[in-house]
Amino acid sequence: MSEHVALQEFSSIHGAMVEFSSPDDLMIAAHQAYSSGYRRMDAYTPMPIEGLAEAIGYKKNYVALAVLIGALTGATGGFCFLEWISGVAYALNVGGRPLNSWPAFIPITFECTILFSAITSLLCVLLMNGLPKPYHPVFNVPAFARASTDRFFLCIESTDPKFRVEETVDFLRGLGGNEVSVVPA
């Protein structure tokens, strides 16, 4: 791949990016790029667009599974902790009442379930998405400043096996977007 990179003025490149003015155009382009055999790409939009992630080949989302694991950890952890506190660590005999008074532990168990799931979903948004990320190559494209306002971008990354700078730029030009730029890494 190095001989293609050498064609560029940049020492290394992250990919090639095209800008669109509407989410519908981006969606069509994403489908075209995927059916043309590109696999490593990403789309950038100022709001969630339904079906866009699937269009660029994203399949499995593990957020729900992670949050379920968080919830189960919170529930079992919370309940066992309460049992341990009041049955073992600080077992108070109050008029012979049972130490294993589990119904009284349900409210806190419930709160622990919610708390652990909420923290897990925050971690999912951050860690699975690789955030916080102070530097990312896409921000090198000046027009990308509008990706958080009213512009929609499709970026084919240089790690894609089918990526050849000139061919890919030509392909992107043919998608009918506004401007095509090479993204330095």
Add this chain to the structure above:
Amino acid sequence: MATKNPEQQILDQGLVVKDPGPNEIIGPGHDYKTVTDRISGVVYLPWKSTPKRWFVGAFLSFLLVNVLAVAVCYLFLRGVGIWGINIPVAWGFAIINFVWWIGIGHAGTLISAVLFLVKQDWRTSINRFSEAMTLFAVACAGMFPILHLGRPWLFYWLLPYPNSMWLWPQPRSPLEWDVFAVSTYGLTSLIFWYIGLIPDLATMRDTAPQIWLQRVYGAMALGWRGSAIHWHRYQKAYLLLAGLATPLVLSVHTIVSFDFAVSQPPGWHTTIFPPYFVAGAVYSGFAMVLTLMIPLRSWYHLQDLITMRHIEAASKLMLGVGLIVAYGYGLEAFFAWYSGDKYESFMYYNRVFGPYGYTYALLILCNILLPQLLWIEKVRYNLLMVWLLSIVINIGMWLERFVIVVTSLHRDFLPSSWGMYAPTKWDWMTYAGTIGFFMLLIFLFVRALPAISIFEVREEIHKGHEHGEKALEGATV
């Protein structure tokens, strides 16, 4: 960046922003860019263009925060004896205000989570603001039980942590449940609010007029770049959080009501408390949302983003929940009579005709009688009336907690242990101080962060695109 701040233009040219009426959630002519500029423009407004009312309001709130500081310092010096609490009424203002504030928080979660799950489009432009209100209300609520502890600086004894005395808190007590419920609620609300803010912080990073603002928002946005795959995970996590926050919000006020219902005094020991407390919480929360939203939209000319649709929907919901609260009052009276329990029936008689009877009369007036005006469409479309009614309901819900706490405690089973309760000036100062704290945070919030969720409004525009075009065609024909 080169384009002029639309909020500044409205101010300079004296433009009037038209409300599109009760059928639209967004005014006509908005696209992705204009909503972004309008909402962030409020934050980017230079200090000299900030409405004078903002400075007056923020300054008055700041004064009240100082009152709070004085009251709390004196409390730390002298102890809870400076308050009006004593035996038999040991709970007084601290618990009344705690329940009131936490109830106010509930509408924020209801708007952001429950209305999200049932796909109510009108939640979009008010959810950010209501969630902020939730956070600040929970912060105020959390202060009271801690200040009410005899030694507030040892509040961490409430948490189960390994300590040298090997003592653990009592997990069978509703007061301990409360610690977990309120802290979980506060944390989950913060997470929900912050996750909702991340994409908007990225927008602010990319559009802020000054470099230092870009850096501050950039740091808070954590490098969000709007990747489709990130959005996919983001939406899943947001949906799950909404699903988690919904039972959470019900559990919090249920557990708060257990503080009362699990104990013995007549008037507290009833099974109706959990649903009745949750309804009351939502009622007061919507009232507070309206109290804050109506001035906000006129100060910052947001009439085309917070429209009559929002205000009317919130008023209707408030009216509906108010009827559930009225049903709760009715059932309390019914139980007192039907149970045949002489302590219960005396409690009710004392509540209505006893020394605190006037608070009960005012409560019925504020919470049940006056809000019925909202049945009339003209009243719902009259902003001043809706605003005044929302304040009346806030007062009414505070009175409800006063009635529950004080009238049940001051005359229990034994006439020999009866007593009276009167708040002192320190009670009032602490209460007023938390209102100032709450308002100051609200003032700072609308100045520093987008008070309306920008990306969700963009989503609404995307969804309503065809609908909007049709409306325009209809207009030209």
